[in-house]
Amino acid sequence: MAALKLERRQNVRAYFSGQLGICYYNLGNDAEARKYLLKSANLFDPEKPDFMADMYGFVQFHLGSLYEYKGDVLKSLKARKLCEQYIDSQEKDTRWMLYSGISRNYEVLGRPNEAIEYSQKAIQVLSNDDPGLAYLYESMGNNYLSMKQYSDALQYFSKVLELDPDFERQDEIYLKVANCYHNLTNDRMALETYRRMLELKEITGKKQNLTWLYTRIAECYFRLEQHEKSLQAALEALRRRAKNHLEKAELRSYLTTNQYELGRYRDAVVEGEKTVKLAKNFRNNNEFFFRMALSYHKLGDRKNFAKYRKLCRKMFPEDNWNKYLDKLG
Secondary structure, three states, X not given: OHHHHHOOOHHHHHHHHHHHHHHHHHXXXXXXXXXXXXXXXXXXXXXXXXXXXXXXXXXXXXXHHHHHHOOOHHHHHHHHHHHHOOHHHOOHHHHHHHHHHHHHHHHHXXXXXXXXXXXXXXXXXXXXXXXXXXXXXXXXXXXXXXXXXXXXXXXXXXXXXXXXXXXXXXXXXXXXXXXXXXXXXXXXXXHHHHHHHHHHHHHHOOOXXXXXXXXXXXXXXXXXXXXXXXXXXXXXXXXXXXXXHHHHHHHHHHHHHHHHHOOOHHHHHHHHHHHHHHOOOOOOHHHHHHHXXXXXXXXXXXXXXXXXXXXXXXXXXXXXXXXXXXXXX
């Protein structure tokens, strides 16, 4: 502080002010850190003697972090881009964290291509076994996922788990891996991932609602035409507490769809009528309602068959199954 007051050379004063700002930053005093970092940034002048490119860049680096923490993404990005102009003067850790921060800024701004570009730059700075890579791979996966490029997203989420099997957001990564497989219609691998998640949750012993996870397992088994296993997963989920009527209706719908595929048409409609009382608009409800109509047809109940055929036409007018139901009628 005393040196700052005595010094008259502008760029040297900028240096001391920046050092003070960084000290306050490390102490967690954001207000004082911002005050001195901004003073330093404004004092630095590359046209005058004693300009220190490394310190100027380092000051902008810390400003970028402060602005990001406060939620001002545009100011954060601007500061970091100023630091990038002097990237060659920065230490390795500063370089990769700067690129990673710019990537996060672009991600928040909904610019995934640029976010990926800067994550790749950060990855190139680090060695193959650096712990920081896991976070960069996660960022890459998230950005590819936002663009629905599921194969690329899967590649990077898998790298997270390979590099750090105990990654702090392990549950989220496994769920994203499963969702990627689901969107790639690889139901077998999606099922394997959901089952792995279930094993991990049971190992930890934490009390948590796993209804949604059993529902996803039931869905995978259904798509793999393993209907008894799908039915058992749905029944296991029903033993737990669903969050709301929609979740419970979606879950119960697997009782009907699987009972139909197993030729148990009476059981299918009995369970189905209970489901309809809960809700009609839920995920995958088209599979449910068409099987309700088909079950009543198999049972020879023309009245209820006509009722559900009409309902299917109304709810899913573009579905080709309507033509099949019309032929049966």
